[in-house]
Amino acid sequence: MYTVDLHNHTKFSYDGSNTPEEIIENAIRHGVDVIGITDHQFSIGENLxxxxxxxxxCKIKYADQIKVLCGLEIGTRPTPPESLPRATENFDYVLFECLDDTRAIDFYEFLEWRKLFKCKAGLAHTDIFKLGERYGLDIIKILRDNxxxxELNTSGNYIYYYDFLTNEKKQQIIKESGIPVSVGSDTHYIAEYRKKQIRRANELLQKLNIPLP
Structure with missing residues (x-):
């Protein structure tokens, strides 16, 4: 099985406990094929x-053991800095968090802002079905068109992840839509790494033939 984990925090984040090397080596020990580092944009600040x-x-150092990707988790409560699209143009991807939160940036405004980013973009910590209902939109089509x-976040803190694991109707909607889905552990401390949850989410996506980003 091909295993990806595209959401991890290091000491570059205010709430990260490990170095990037420790996060990467932990992923290698657990048989992960692709590891993404996604520290908080508001923690890194001008040190991007x-x-x-x-x-x-790190990509070069571990190239013969695992594929390392450079990502960034961008807060949307409130609107993030205008400089980010240009600052991340060479990144592998960015994750926008919590767009279903009532304090987040307006979704229509977000869609216009996302167009400024040259790298891949994903939604983390977001129940997209709930977001679609809130705005009365065909959210799946909008994600595909944009x-x-x-992201399926396996940290255990988000109900939408558990719902998707057991909701065959939602699984079929995502499968038929063709939108890519990633898996993220949201690791902040490697001693709490949720290996079983990461494997389960990856297995489900591959069983359904849902593409990775």
Whole structure:
């Protein structure tokens, strides 16, 4: 089975406990094929170039053991800095978090803002079905048309993840839509790494032939 984990935090985040190397080596021990580092944009601040170069170094260091991707988790409560699209143009992807929160950036405004990003973009910590109901929109079509992938967050803190694992109707909607879906552990401390949950989510997506980003 091909295993990806595209949501991890390091000491570059205010709430991360491990170095990027420790996160990557932990993923190698658990048989992960692709590991994404996605530290908080508001923690890194003006040090984005340093963060980016550090992860590039890790890509080279571990190239013969695992594929490392450089991502960034962007807060949407409130609207993020206008400089981010240009600052992340060479990143592998970015994750916008909590768009279904009532305090988040307006969804229509977000769609216009997303167009400024050259890298891949995904939604983390977001129940897209709930988001669609809130705005009265065909959210799946909008994500597909705007080249936005969805993340299944396995940290245990988000009900939408458990719902998707058992809701065959929603699984079929996502499968037929063709939108990519990623898996993220949201790791902040490797001692709490949820290996079984990561494997289960990856297995489900591959069983349904749902594409990865």
């Amino acid at each position: 170039p340093i963060y980016y170069e550090y992860i590039q170094h 080249d936005i992938f969805w």
